[in-house]
């Protein structure tokens with residue numbers, strides 16, 4: 001039985017970060033060549049400021065009858081010596097392996113609806129492990145979530161610890177890889193945001209670092225800005241301070257009322273969050289201290 005080597009199952013992605021020095025790319029690409037792999041796409045970045053080197057390489061076997069899982073294990077084993085030689089922080093996985101994503105939402109559902117649609121049409125390859133909301137199911141009555149479990153977890157200042165414990169239990173019990181705050185309007189505690197470090201993405205409805213907090217459009221209107229935007233970032237204990245993954249903006253005028261900013265902002269939020277999540281799931285985002293390196297498609 002011949003395996004279609006160009007099928008996603010045979011396409012592997014390698015990402016690594018290490019201290020920069022000569023020979024890193026040569027060593028990695030030579031190893032892949034010697035192991036019978038063909039490089040499909042390669043990105044690299046040498047951060048002069050930190051002295052760190054970042055890379056993402058996708059590759060598949062030139063000709064190989066082994067099953068995808070065997071292939072992956074063999075490639076990983078072969079890469080260990082190179083990773084050790086350069087002190088790499090690295091990861092290698094099959095591009096066919098879809099990740100499990102939990103979507104958290106509050107009153108506004110435009111980002112939730114957008115991500116579910118992009119999943120449905122296959123634009124963002126992911127499994128949705130659950131939808132979690134601090135508003136009841138009736139708030140989203142116009143949505144068909146299909147077989148995706150919905151969890152209504154109301155929260156007050158007094159019940160925050162128990163509610164967050166329930167969220168964490170769900171993340172574990174559903175084997176969730178990534179948590180998306182799709183306009184979830186509760187500040188996660190230091191404990192929960194630390195537990196989700198590097199795998200929790202928030203969409204903030206302003207062009208950070210401007211207008212932090214819960215009501216950025218009203219702040220923007222009051223300030224009289226001529227551009228509004230949205231920012232997707234990893235969640236950290238410091239509110240709206242996490243490493244930025246993607247941003248976008250749109251022009252507005254003096255004639256735009258706050259409700260016009262909210263309306264125009266919805267479109268920006270949708271596209272920025274979708275791009276950020278798609279890049280994270282494709283291993284195109286590498287953390288770089290308080291910042292990120294993003295190898296866009």
Ligand SMILES: Nc1nc2c(c(=O)[nH]1)N[C@@H](CN(C=O)c1ccc(C(=O)N[C@@H](CCC(=O)O)C(=O)O)cc1)CN2
Pocket residue numbers: 181184185186187188189190193202203204205212213214235236237238239240241242
């Ligand atoms: N630990 C973090 N948690 C969250 C972050 C973050 O960056 N780190 N981002 C927010 C999203 N957000 C802005 O993008 C935001 C959400 C909520 C608030 C806020 O002040 N909420 C109030 C309650 C508001 C309400 O009930 O409507 C609060 O939590 O007391 C500010 C910014 C998501 N979480």
